[in-house]
Amino acid sequence: MSIKSHLARAGKIALIAAILTPSTAGAGWAEGTSADGADLIRNDQWHLTYLGASKAHEISQGEGVIVAVPDTGIDPHPDLIKNLLPGIDITPEGNRDGRRDSDGHGTILAGLIVAHGRGSTKGALGIAPKAKVVPIRVSLDSHQVSTDDLARGIDYAVNQGAKVISISIAAGPNIKLQQAIASALRADIVVVAGAGNRPQEVPVAFPAAYPGVIAVGGIDRLGSQAPISVTGPEIDVVAPAEEIHSTSIDGKYSRSRGTSDATAIVAGAAALVRAKYPYLPADEVAHRLTATAIDKGPPGRDDQYGYGVIDLVAALTADVPPRGFESVPATSPDAAGPTTAAADGPRAEGGGDGSATVRGWVTLGVLLAAGGVWALFARHRRRSDDPPPRISR
Numbered sequence: 001m002s003i004k005s006h007l008a009r010a011g012k013i014a015l016i017a018a019i020l021t022p023s024t025a026g027a028g029w030a031e032g033t034s035a036d037g038a039d040l041i042r043n044d045q046w047h048l049t050y051l052g053a054s055k056a057h058e059i060s061q062g063e064g065v066i067v068a069v070p071d072t073g074i075d076p077h078p079d080l081i082k083n084l085l086p087g088i089d090i091t092p093e094g095n096r097d098g099r100r101d102s103d104g105h106g107t108i109l110a111g112l113i114v115a116h117g118r119g120s121t122k123g124a125l126g127i128a129p130k131a132k133v134v135p136i137r138v139s140l141d142s143h144q145v146s147t148d149d150l151a152r153g154i155d156y157a158v159n160q161g162a163k164v165i166s167i168s169i170a171a172g173p174n175i176k177l178q179q180a181i182a183s184a185l186r187a188d189i190v191v192v193a194g195a196g197n198r199p200q201e202v203p204v205a206f207p208a209a210y211p212g213v214i215a216v217g218g219i220d221r222l223g224s225q226a227p228i229s230v231t232g233p234e235i236d237v238v239a240p241a242e243e244i245h246s247t248s249i250d251g252k253y254s255r256s257r258g259t260s261d262a263t264a265i266v267a268g269a270a271a272l273v274r275a276k277y278p279y280l281p282a283d284e285v286a287h288r289l290t291a292t293a294i295d296k297g298p299p300g301r302d303d304q305y306g307y308g309v310i311d312l313v314a315a316l317t318a319d320v321p322p323r324g325f326e327s328v329p330a331t332s333p334d335a336a337g338p339t340t341a342a343a344d345g346p347r348a349e350g351g352g353d354g355s356a357t358v359r360g361w362v363t364l365g366v367l368l369a370a371g372g373v374w375a376l377f378a379r380h381r382r383r384s385d386d387p388p389p390r391i392s393r
Contacts (some may be wrong), residue, residue, distance in 0.1 A: 001377050002018070018201075019072070019105050019142035020168045020194040020260035037078070037253045038123045044255075046221060046239035047265060048125060056312035062128025062271040064278070067113050067164045068157030069264075070150055073137035077247040080133070081105075081122040083114040085137035090152055098135030104249045105142045106135060108256055109168055111247030112264035113271065124247045127268025127312070127324050134160055136187045139169075154180035160189045163274045163282075166267030167193040168260030172206030177207055185212045186252035190274065190282045192216060192267040194259035196230035204232035205324060214270070214286050218242065218262040223296065229259055235306035236286075239265040264358045269310050276316050287323045288315050 048054070065083070076084055076099050087098025101107045110126075114133045117123030134174050136153040139145040150169055154177075156164050165184055171177060184191050193208035195201075195217045208215035215234045218226035218241025225231070226241040239262035244260070248254035266289070273285050280288070292315045293308035 018144055018170050019139065019203075020170055020197050020201075020258050020263070038118055041124050041245055041253050042121055043115065045125065045243040047244060048127075048219070050223075050240060051127075051265070051310065051312050053125070053312060056127075056272060056316060057386045059128070059316045060198065060272040060276040062114070064129030064269070064273045065128065065164065065274045066134055066160065066272040067128070067166055067267055067271050067345065068134040068136055068153075068162035069106055069109050069113070069151030069166050070136040070157065071109060071139045071168060072103040072136035072142060073101040073201045074133065074137050074248075075099070075101040075104070075107040077107060077111065077115075077124075077249075078158075078251055079117050079247050080110055080115045080126070082116055083132050083166075084110070084191045085132050085134045088153075088156055089137040089150055090135055090156070091140050092139070093140065094137075098137045099137075100137065101113070101249055102304045104254060104343050105168070105260070106137070107249055108244075108246045108254050109166060109260060109264040110135070112244070113166060113268040115247055121201055121339060124245070124285070127265055128271035128275070131268070131271040132163060138231040145169055145171075146249045147171045149175050150178040150382060151180035154184055155257050158184050158189065162189055163381040164190045164192065164267050166264050167191065168208055168258075168263045170201045171194045171196065171207065173206050173209075178210060181207050181210050181213060185282065186387075189272045190267075190281045190285050191213065192263055192270060195232065195235055197228045197258050198230055199246065202232050202233040204230055209234045212283070214266060214289065215306070216259055216263045217304070218257075218259045219296075219305075219309060223309060225376060226257070226259075226262075228257055229262070232304045234292055235265060235303060236303075237306045237308065237310050238262065239269075239310050257384075266310055268329070269312055269315060273315050288318075288320050291320045292318045315348075323364040 037220045084321045089095050089098050110133050113122040113130055114124040114131045116129045117125045136156055138153040165199045168337040195208050195215050206214055207213055215236045216237040217235045218229035219238045220226045220242040220374035227240055241259055241262040242257045244261040245255050270285055273288055288308040289310055293309050294311050295308040296305040
């Protein structure tokens, strides 16, 4: 992940945050669908095919991973109820249970992350359909959120043992929010946050702008930057953010757009990686997602796409050297989406059997040895040529 620098921003610290998705939760369905749309929703979820979710699910489905979603709560939709934990409601209406959502935004996100559907073809399907989700109700609706409540929600997620936190809320810099994010990172949690939507948030919003957070932008069906997605030097990866279909309240389905959706998709990807590699630290999980992303735009990281489009299969299978060691970038995809070659991710010569990592350690040893020789030479030279130390006056 890139090292993010954050300059002081004009204006007062924001105390109110905003939900990122201009959603159409509970939108009506075309004539001919069933009462709740369960028989057609899977075909509408184009992002699953684009990202190769079916192949990724042969490797990992997020088993044993808890994903926390601080948002508007989560409705117990039939497509995700088996993966829904009780959570908490910390709004003024708090009833000690986060399984309620009068807005629909949180239920959209939960569906994108953990929906298990109804059989092999019906109902909505999430990126990590065997992970669990903790609903943390920090807002009554999608218009505004107390930043302090968001910070409290993040702290709750830490205490509940979450392995991933998905934050689709945009805020300004806030000391309590910053402290909560720092606490989550210290607890070895992968924190994923939306970059923000145009024209509301420019530049990249917090908490996505904080160091250590995976900042997510959005793309459309063609793999191009979504017009709604904010850009900036903090962007790490991008994911589908246009015409996204998911669960909604009252057993219905929704179609929405925004970096909220892209964030939930990346959070699901993080859950897949954490299930496949349970002992991998959070920063290495983030590194695996960025190192295997499919490059878009100018070569290398850029402000529109970050390191590129997440590649679920490559994130689960590629030979990714630890952070600090050079890796081979993934092949750029065509406009239609990830290619098979790109899905293989960065490989070492000879078939990706770990030799890249071995070469990295050998290189490090050579550099350390060379450094030791130079240190002895420099020490000898200082003794013979340099003037003796003096006491400053």
